[in-house]
Amino acid sequence: MARTEDSPWAVSVAQVASRPGQSKEIDATFPAPSGIGDEIVGVDEGADVSVVGSFDSIVDGLILNARISAPVHAECTRCLKPIQRDWTVNVTSFFPYEDKSAAGKGGKAGKNGKEEEVDIIAGEDEAEDTYPLLDGGAWADLEALLRDTLVEELPLQPLCKPDCKGLCSQCGIDLNENPDHQHDMTDIRFAALEGLKAKLEGKE
Ligand SMILES: [Zn+2]
Ligand SMILES: [Zn+2]
Structure with missing residues (x-):
């Protein structure tokens, strides 16, 4: 198994994960994970994805508030012209400490009961997702977060400009x-x- 710190998406969070009330700023560029969209609309694997924000520690884990920008390629649905522009998404994600549910962990970023807990903590934000911290809380791996976030935000009906005439x-x-x-x-x-007429006259 590859070590977590070797992942290009691993962010060291050991110092903020130690106790609540800590904050660590993040301003970094990551390679786009595979599987974001397709050839028509998507983000090329390895393209620069910038993440600017911060990890803030609370009692149960870390909250990441960040702005993610990625170059999205698409095709105008009206005139079929290629579109290439940066797409920016604001995310709030929760990275719970493992030991709270150590018995039940396994699998990444599960669509399991954990999400309900998060909703209670966060109050209202339906865009919030939960991702695991790795190696006892030392690392946050952003691969799944970047993929999920960007896949969700891909434009369904991209237009080269709002009033494209097609x-x-x-x-x-x-x-x-x-x-x-x-x-x-x-x-x-x-x-x-x-x-x-041209045909009849033999001009073709
Ligand atoms: Zn267009
Ligand atoms: Zn015409």
């Missing part, structure tokens, strides 16, 4: 670049007649 449904021309473009039905018929 493509002409008849010929596919980009209406952003050709704002006055439109088809007149009589033009189309006329064009067809012209083509016929």
Whole structure:
């Protein structure tokens, strides 16, 4: 098994995990974990993901409040142009101390009963997730947190700009670049007649 500190996502939190009321600032760049979106909309594995915030210790564990920024690639759903921009998400995550439920631990960032506990502690924030501390509270591993957070925040209907006009449904021309473009039905018929005429005259 790989050592925790060798993980590119491991953050040493031993000094804040010792007692409540401590705070450790984090301002670091991590490689994007695999599995965030796909080729159409996603974050490339290994891309720079910045995490700026702090770990604050409370009685039961550590709270991470952070702003996560990652370069998301996407395709405009209207004009199909590639979009490449930084996506920023604010997260609040809870890293409970292991020994509180040492008997029941196992598995990472479980979708288990623990989350309910967290809701009670946090009060209201439904975006909060729980992740395990490793090696007796010495390390917080951000891999699962980054993946979960970014997957959740990927744009479903990305647009290159809010008022993108999209493509002409008849010929596919980009209406952003050709704002006055439109088809007149009589033009189309006329064009067809012209083509016929050219054929008849042997011009092809
Ligand atoms: Zn567009
Ligand atoms: Zn058109």
